[in-house]
Amino acid sequence: MSVQLSPLIHLVDDDEAVRQSLALLISTVGLRVQTWANPQSFLAGFDRQSIGVIVLDVRMPGIGGLTVLDTLRAQGVEQPVIMLTGHGTVGLPDRQGHTPLMLAKARGYGEMVQMLEKAGAK
Amino acid sequence: MTTTLKRFLPWIAAWLIATVAGGVLLARAELATLREAFETDARIAHRLLSQRAVQHDAVLATLALLGGPDIQSRPEARLPSVYPQILSVQRRDRDGQWAERRVNPFEAQSRQLRRAVLGQIDLDQGRFDLVLGADPTSYLLTIDVRTMVPWSEWPMDPATSPVRVTLNHGDQHFVVQVGRAGTSSAAGWPFDFHKTLADESQPLDLVARRDIGWAELPWAWMVAWSLLWAAVLAGAQALLRQRQERQRAEELLRLGQVTRLNTLGELAAGMAHELNQPLTAVLANTQAASRLLAEDTPDLETVRLAMTQAVAQARRASDVLGRLRRSVERPDAGGELESINLLDITRKALYLLEPTFKQHHLAPDITMTGPAFKVLADPIGLEQVIHNLLMNALQALEQVPLQERSLHLTIGSTDTLGTLTLQDSGPGIAAHVLPRIFEPFFTTREGGLGLGLSLCETLVSNMGGTLTARQHSPRGAVFEVRLPLALLSGRAS
Numbered sequence: 001m002s003v004q005l006s007p008l009i010h011l012v013d014d015d016e017a018v019r020q021s022l023a024l025l026i027s028t029v030g031l032r033v034q035t036w037a038n039p040q041s042f043l044a045g046f047d048r049q050s051i052g053v054i055v056l057d058v059r060m061p062g063i064g065g066l067t068v069l070d071t072l073r074a075q076g077v078e079q080p081v082i083m084l085t086g087h088g089t090v091g092l093p094d095r096q097g098h099t100p101l102m103l104a105k106a107r108g109y110g111e112m113v114q115m116l117e118k119a120g121a122k
Numbered sequence: 123m124t125t126t127l128k129r130f131l132p133w134i135a136a137w138l139i140a141t142v143a144g145g146v147l148l149a150r151a152e153l154a155t156l157r158e159a160f161e162t163d164a165r166i167a168h169r170l171l172s173q174r175a176v177q178h179d180a181v182l183a184t185l186a187l188l189g190g191p192d193i194q195s196r197p198e199a200r201l202p203s204v205y206p207q208i209l210s211v212q213r214r215d216r217d218g219q220w221a222e223r224r225v226n227p228f229e230a231q232s233r234q235l236r237r238a239v240l241g242q243i244d245l246d247q248g249r250f251d252l253v254l255g256a257d258p259t260s261y262l263l264t265i266d267v268r269t270m271v272p273w274s275e276w277p278m279d280p281a282t283s284p285v286r287v288t289l290n291h292g293d294q295h296f297v298v299q300v301g302r303a304g305t306s307s308a309a310g311w312p313f314d315f316h317k318t319l320a321d322e323s324q325p326l327d328l329v330a331r332r333d334i335g336w337a338e339l340p341w342a343w344m345v346a347w348s349l350l351w352a353a354v355l356a357g358a359q360a361l362l363r364q365r366q367e368r369q370r371a372e373e374l375l376r377l378g379q380v381t382r383l384n385t386l387g388e389l390a391a392g393m394a395h396e397l398n399q400p401l402t403a404v405l406a407n408t409q410a411a412s413r414l415l416a417e418d419t420p421d422l423e424t425v426r427l428a429m430t431q432a433v434a435q436a437r438r439a440s441d442v443l444g445r446l447r448r449s450v451e452r453p454d455a456g457g458e459l460e461s462i463n464l465l466d467i468t469r470k471a472l473y474l475l476e477p478t479f480k481q482h483h484l485a486p487d488i489t490m491t492g493p494a495f496k497v498l499a500d501p502i503g504l505e506q507v508i509h510n511l512l513m514n515a516l517q518a519l520e521q522v523p524l525q526e527r528s529l530h531l532t533i534g535s536t537d538t539l540g541t542l543t544l545q546d547s548g549p550g551i552a553a554h555v556l557p558r559i560f561e562p563f564f565t566t567r568e569g570g571l572g573l574g575l576s577l578c579e580t581l582v583s584n585m586g587g588t589l590t591a592r593q594h595s596p597r598g599a600v601f602e603v604r605l606p607l608a609l610l611s612g613r614a615s
Binding site: 022059 | 395399400402403404405406407409410413414424427428431432434435438
């Protein structure tokens with residue numbers, strides 16, 4: 001599998017330690033990862049044509065993850081989204097009626113890696 | 123000011139209505155009594171004067187029967203000394219003449235009616251003549267009205283009585299008794315009595331009148347009545363306000379509990395978020411490290427970096443907990459210790475919960491063994507401890523039938539300690555629960571936080587005391603608070 005063709009994971013989280021550690025974990029399974037410190041810069045700068053998965057923290061200052069998701073869907077971005085929640089919050093459907101994948105934080109990231117690999121393989 | 127007025131307005135209105143209604147009733151009752159007394163007096167006066175009038179007829183009839191020109195004794199000459207009201211007696215024998223010619227028509231009238239008739243009337247001067255035409259001799263009595271009144275039997279004191287009594291005939295009148303009628307102001311209640319004397323020959327009108335003035339109303343009773351109502355309503359108002367204040371206090375207490383729970387919920391949510399971040403980082407780092415180490419040629423530098431990060435994030439989590447602990451801890455750990463009467467503060471806690479106990483048909487009793495004493499404790503903390511223990515007992519007792527519910531509080535002291543024991547008849551404490559009963563977050567109650575007893579134990583420990591729990595035989599639980607006695611700890615420290 002060429003590195004260039006592997007899916008790009010966009011990771012949006014305001015907490016630096018979380019961002020860095022998750023990026024490291026994702027890179028260990030051979031996926032490319034691009035990190036964003038806040039939702040605004042992510043919405044402004046990410047490549048909408050790339051193939052991959054978007055990982056959003058639900059709870060962020062300014063714009064929450066669900067608002068970012070709504071914005072993406074409104075802009076026609078169809079990439080799969082994984083929401084990271086603090087506690088087992090139930091996923092709310094976005095405007096298209098899709099329920100994003102919800103993943104409780106601090107629950108073991110084997111699960112997340114599996115999700116990413118599955119989502120990226122599509 | 124206006125709100126105070128608004129609050130008292132219904133009460134004042136009620137008081138005014140009660141005062142006016144009661145006052146009217148009292149006044150009417152008094153007026154009725156006065157009227158009855160007036161009418162009784164007037165009837166007696168009428169009867170007495172009528173009797174006198176009849177007496178005059180009898181005197182005349184007797185004279186006519188006994189008299190005659192041939193009788194030398196002249197009994198009529200002695201009459202005025204027997205009947206002081208008879209001023210003079212005149213006679214006309216069959217062939218004689220009256221001293222005054224104007225008597226003639228009266229005599230003729232008397233003969234025609236076959237009874238005595240009134241002759242010359244001068245009521246203004248207080249006298250009238252009574253004429254009886256008879257054979258052989260006609261008589262005329264001149265009667266003094268003032269002396270005619272039988273004062274010894276008179277129902278009223280003529281000097282002081284407020285009743286005005288007059289004898290009227292046509293437009294003439296004689297004032298028997300002056301009274302006070304007409305002297306008081308026009309506003310008032312006039313009583314009138316009007317009756318002609320019960321004697322055909324002397325149809326004089328007896329008129330009695332009494333004016334009741336405002337001053338004669340039973341003001342003292344009316345004021346007393348009004349004051350009574352003021353007292354009753356003030357009492358009722360105070361009682362009601364007391365009850366409202368107590369309700370409000372209960373509301374505040376409930377609100378306070380809700381607020382505390384909400385605060386706790388908020389705190390828990392905040393804490394969860396604060397801890398989630400470092401825990402996420404720790405997990406991700408260690409999992410990344412373990413993946414890296416599983417490769418054939420592990421990138422040890424990256425692994426080391428991940429592990430350093432994990433350690434740093436674990437520390438961060440620990441810091442979060444430390445900060446949280448410091449923020450909830452009270453600055454004055456445990457509060458100021460004071461000398462407190464354990465019995466008083468227990469009663470206070472019971473008083474606050476009294477309505478709740480009533481709702482649950484429970485009447486806790488306190489027994490004091492031995493003399494009064496004081497313990498050294500933080501009053502607010504201790505009250506909270508007793509409150510929590512009482513609530514705990516109440517929740518335990520909710521699980522048993524009504525008639526089996528009881529809660530005994532015992533207060534006593536040893537040489538060094540004051541003790542408060544709460545013994546309930548609830549389901550008691552299971553053996554496996556007992557060792558963990560004061561652990562934080564340990565609860566047997568569904569939806570319970572498991573903090574109540576834990577908090578109690580911490581508070582009592584901070585005061586230098588102990589809180590213990592044990593199973594009671596045959597049933598129920600016993601909680602015992604032991605606190606150092608105030609004097610002793612003062613000596614020790």
